[in-house]
Amino acid sequence: MASLPEQVRKPRARRASPLARREDLLAATVSCLARLGPHGTTGREICRQAGVSHGLLRHYFSNPDKLLLETYEQLCEDMLAHLEAVALPFAANPWDALHRYFVAVFSDEWASPEIIGAWLVFWQQARSREDFAAVSHDFNLRQRALLEQLVVQLTAAAMAPPPILPMADAIALLSAVLDGLWIEYYLCDDRTPRARCVALCDAAARMLFAA
Amino acid sequence: MASLPEQVRKPRARRASPLARREDLLAATVSCLARLGPHGTTGREICRQAGVSHGLLRHYFSNPDKLLLETYEQLCEDMLAHLEAVALPFAANPWDALHRYFVAVFSDEWASPEIIGAWLVFWQQARSREDFAAVSHDFNLRQRALLEQLVVQLTAAAMAPPPILPMADAIALLSAVLDGLWIEYYLCDDRTPRARCVALCDAAARMLFAA
C-alpha cells in the first residue's frame, strides 16, 4: 500500500448547463451574504453552499469579487424588471399602480432578510469600489425614474391636484419613506409587519399627492 | 554575520493611557470599516491602521469580534448623547428642537461616509448575531423614544393640531424619512446635499404634524 496514485478523483457531479450553474453560484452568494455576513462570504464558502468544488468558481468567474459584483447586477436587474412588470400595466388606474408598486417592494421576494442583507453589503461596497458604485448609481436612476413615472401618471390623469411641495421634493420624500421602511422591516421583522409598511406608504403618497 | 539573535525587539512606541489606546482602536475600526469594508476589516489591519502591533488588540479586547461590538456600542452611545444634548434643551420651542435634531442627524459628525458605512456593517451583523442585535434594538428604542418625545412636545404645547394620521403612524413615517434620507445621503454625496435633507425633514414634519 505504498503507492496508489490511482482512483483519486471523483467527478461524480452531474454536468449542469453553464447558465444554470452560474445562477446556482449567484444564488449561493446571496444566501452566504445573509447567513454569514460579508466577512464569512468567501469564494470557497460560496462553492460549499452551492455544492460544487472550489475550483469551479474560477471556471465561471474571474474571481470571488467579480462574482459578488455580478450578483449585485443580477439582483438589480431582476428587481427592476419585477417592479416594472407589476406597476406599469396598471397605468389606467394610477393610484392602484402605485399601490401595487408598494406591495411589490415589500413582497416576500424583495424584502426578505436575505435580499436586504445582501443589499446592505452592496451599498457598503459601493462607497469604496468604483464598479459597485456604477451599478448602484444606475439602479437608483432607473428606480427613481419608475417611481417618478408612476407619480406623474397621478397628476396627469387629474386624479390628484398638483402636490403641495415641489414635485422633486415630494418624490424624494416618498422615496425616502420607501427606503426607510424597507430597512426597518429588515432590522426587526416583528416590529413593522409587511401590511403596515404598505399602508404607511399609501398614506404617505396620499398625503403628498392628494389634497 | 552568521548568528545575531540579539537586538530584535524594538518597543519604541510610547506608552499611552489605556483609555486613549482603547479609543484609538475603536476609531481605527470605524476607519477600516469605511475604507476597506467588513471584508478587509481584520484585527491585524485595524492594528496597522492604529499604528500598533497586532498583539496589542488582544491586550485590550478579547478578540476582533468583541472590538467590533464595542465600537458599535460606543457609536450608539455617542450618537444618542449628542442628539439628546442638541434637542432636549430647546423644549420651550418644540419646532426648533425638532429642527435641531434634524440638523444633528445630518451633521458632518453623524452622517459622514465613515459613520454610515460602519453603520451598515453593524446592521448587517445585527441580523445574524445576537449581541449585535441587542445593541441595535436598544438603540432603536431610545432613538425612537427621543423622537417621540420631541413630537409630543409639539402637540402638547398646542403648537400643532392633533396629527391627521394616528400618532404612531406619523412617527413611523417621520422616522422612515430620516433613515431613508440618511442612507441616500451616504450613497451619493452629490445628489442630495445636507441642507436639502434637513429641509425635506422639516417639510415632512410640518406636513405630518401641522395643519
Next chain:
DNA sequence: CTGCTTATAAGGCAAGTGTCCAATAAGCGG
C-alpha cells in the same frame, strides 16, 4: 537611581483563503 508593573512588540502555529493547474469524466456529435 532602582525595581515593579504592565503596555507593547513580535514570533510561532494551525486554519482558512485565493490562485493556479493538472487530472478526470460527462455528455454530445460523429
Next chain:
DNA sequence: CCGCTTATTGGACACTTGCCTTATAAGCAG
C-alpha cells in the same frame, strides 16, 4: 459506439488571519 469538448474536481502553493506566548522596555513608586 467512439472521441472531443469542457464542466468539474481536488491538490499545491504562498499568503493572511486569529490566537497564544514570550521577550522587552516605558513609566511610575520607592
